[in-house]
Amino acid sequence: MIQIKDLHKSYHMGSNSLHVLKGINFNVKEGELVSIMGSSGSGKSTLLNILGMLDEADEGSYVLDGVPIKNLNEKVAAKYRNEFLGFIFQSFNLINYKSAVDNVALPMFYKGIARKERVEKARHYLEKVGLADWGHHLPSELSGGQKQRVAIARALASEPKVLLADEPTGALDTTTSYEVMDLIQGINDEGKTILVVTHEDDIAHMTKRIVNLKDGIIIDDSPVEQVRAKQYV
Structure with a gap:
C-alpha cells in the first residue's frame, strides 16, 4: 500500500540547512495498523506531511497504492x-458553524457527490462511530471524544485507502483516548490501513507495529502484541 525508499528532506533557513529525514525506508501493507513514534524533532511530523502529500521529499521515492x-x-x-x-487530527479541525452531518459530508462535496447522497452517507458514518443521534449538533455542543468521532466519520466518508491519524488522542483524557482507539481498532479490523502518529506509549501498543524515529532515521521497526482498547473502555 505504501512504499517509501531512501527518503530525504531538508529545510533551508537563510544560509543554514536542517536535514530532517535522512534516508527513510518504510513499507506498509494493506490492512496494517502502524504507529509512528519519536520525540520532538525526530522527523515524524515531516514524514507524516510527506505521506499526506502536504510536503514533498528532496530525494527518494514514495509510492501509494x-x-x-x-x-x-x-x-x-x-x-x-x-x-x-x-485525515484525523489532534485538534479535530471541524468547521464550527456546520453541524456534525455537514462536517462529515464535506469531503464528498469535493468528490462531486449529490447533496442527498452526501447527507445519507454522512448519517451512515456517524452511526458507525456511535453518533447517530448527534448529526444536527454543532461542534461546540459536543465533547472532545464526540468531536474526534465526528472527525473519524469525516475521514471515513471519502472511503480512503489509508487513514492518517496525527496524535488522535492528544487532546483527550485517558478514558476517552481508549474509546477512540477502540473505534480505530474496529475500523482496522474491517481491513482499513491506518497510520497513527503518537508520543504515547500505551496508545502505540494498541497498534500492531511500532516505528521509532530519532534524528531523522528509523531506529526500530517492530511488530508488537496488540493491546485491545476495549478492555479499558
Missing part, C-alpha cells in the same frame, strides 16, 4: 489526497 507521488502540482495533490487519504 501503486501510484508514484512525485512532482505533483497542488491541484493534483489535492485530488490524490481526496482519493487516497483520510
